[in-house]
Amino acid sequence: MYQTITTSLENAICLITISRPEKLNALNKQVFSDLNAVLDEVYRNKEIRSAIITGSGPKAFVAGADISEFSDLTKEESMALAKAGQDTFFRIERSPKPIIACVNGFALGGGCELAMSCHFRIASENARFGQPEVNLGLVPGYGGTQRLVQLIGKGRAIELLISGNMIDAHTALQYGLVNQVVSQEELLTKAKSILELIHTKAPIAVAKCIESANAVFDENLDGYAVEVAAFGHCFNTKDRVEGTTAFLEKRKADFTGA
Numbered sequence: 001m002y003q004t005i006t007t008s009l010e011n012a013i014c015l016i017t018i019s020r021p022e023k024l025n026a027l028n029k030q031v032f033s034d035l036n037a038v039l040d041e042v043y044r045n046k047e048i049r050s051a052i053i054t055g056s057g058p059k060a061f062v063a064g065a066d067i068s069e070f071s072d073l074t075k076e077e078s079m080a081l082a083k084a085g086q087d088t089f090f091r092i093e094r095s096p097k098p099i100i101a102c103v104n105g106f107a108l109g110g111g112c113e114l115a116m117s118c119h120f121r122i123a124s125e126n127a128r129f130g131q132p133e134v135n136l137g138l139v140p141g142y143g144g145t146q147r148l149v150q151l152i153g154k155g156r157a158i159e160l161l162i163s164g165n166m167i168d169a170h171t172a173l174q175y176g177l178v179n180q181v182v183s184q185e186e187l188l189t190k191a192k193s194i195l196e197l198i199h200t201k202a203p204i205a206v207a208k209c210i211e212s213a214n215a216v217f218d219e220n221l222d223g224y225a226v227e228v229a230a231f232g233h234c235f236n237t238k239d240r241v242e243g244t245t246a247f248l249e250k251r252k253a254d255f256t257g258a
C-alpha cells in the first residue's frame with residue numbers, strides 16, 4: 001500500500017516508520033504522498049487514537065528533503081514544493097489525535113521540520129538536530145523558520161538557522177526542542193507508554209487541548225476565545241459528565257470519546 005513508509009497498529013497507536021534507510025530516510029515526493037495517505041488513515045480510522053512517527057535504521061530519523069529532487073526545479077516549482085510540504089506538516093500539527101516524533105538519529109532540514117510539526121518529540125541519545133539549508137544556499141521550506149522560533153526562541157533559532165550547526169540530543173533537551181532523551185532501545189517503549197496514558201483521557205478534551213495550543217501561533221485567531229469555545233464544547237460532552245461524576249464518586253473515569 002505504501003512505498004516508503006511502514007505502518008503498524010498496536011494498542012490503538014499507529015506506528016509510522018519512514019523507510020528509506022539507504023538515503024537516511026530523506027523526504028522525496030513519494031514519502032510525502034505516503035505520509036498524506038497515512039494521515040488520511042490517522043484522521044479517519046476510529047481504531048487509531050494516536051500516532052508515532054519515526055525513521056528506519058539506527059542512524060537517521062530523516063536527513064532532510066531529498067536533495068536529488070532539487071536540481072531541476074524552477075522558482076515556481078520550488079515554491080509549490082515548499083507549500084505542499086508545509087500543508088502536509090500542518091495536517092500533522094492540526095491532527096486532533098496526538099502525533100509524536102520518536103527521533104532516532106539525524107533530524108536535519110525537512111527531518112527537523114517534520115519532528116517539529118509533531119505535537120512533541122522524544123529523542124534517543126544519538127539524535128542530532130539541525131537546519132543545514134544555508135549550506136545549500138537555501139532556507140528551510142517546510143515551516144522550519146517558524147516552528148524553530150516557536151519552540152526554542154528567536155536567538156537560538158536564528159543561530160541554528162544561519163550557522164547550519166547541528167545540536168545533540170541533550171542540547172535539544174536543554175533548548176526545549178525535545179521533551180525527553182532516552183536510549184535508542186527505550187525510544188519506542190517510552191513513546192508508547194506516554195500515549196497509552198493519554199489514551200486513558202477524554203479524547204475530545206485531548207483534541208481540544210491541541211487545537212487551543214495551536215491557536216497561540218495563529219494570528220487569525222484569538223487563542224483565549226478558542227479556549228473558551230473548547231471549554232464549552234467539552235462541557236457538552238458525555239465524557240465531561242463521566243469525568244466529573246467519576247471524580248465525585250471517587251472512581252476512575254471510563255471515557256468513550258462522546
Ligand code: COA
Nearest residue numbers: 022023024026063064065066067068106108109110132133
Ligand atoms: N537528500 C538526498 N540524499 C541524502 C540526503 C538528503 N537530504 N541525506 C543523505 N542522503 C544520502 C546520501 O547521498 C547517501 O547516498 P549514497 O549512498 O547513494 O551516496 C546516503 O544518504 C548516506 O548518506 P551519507 O552522506 O553517506 O552519510 P554520512 O553518515 O556520511 O552523513 C549526514 C550523514 C546526515 C551528515 C549527511 O548525509 C548529510 O549532510 N545529509 C544532508 C543533510 C541536509 O543538508 N539536509 C537538508 C536538506 S534540505
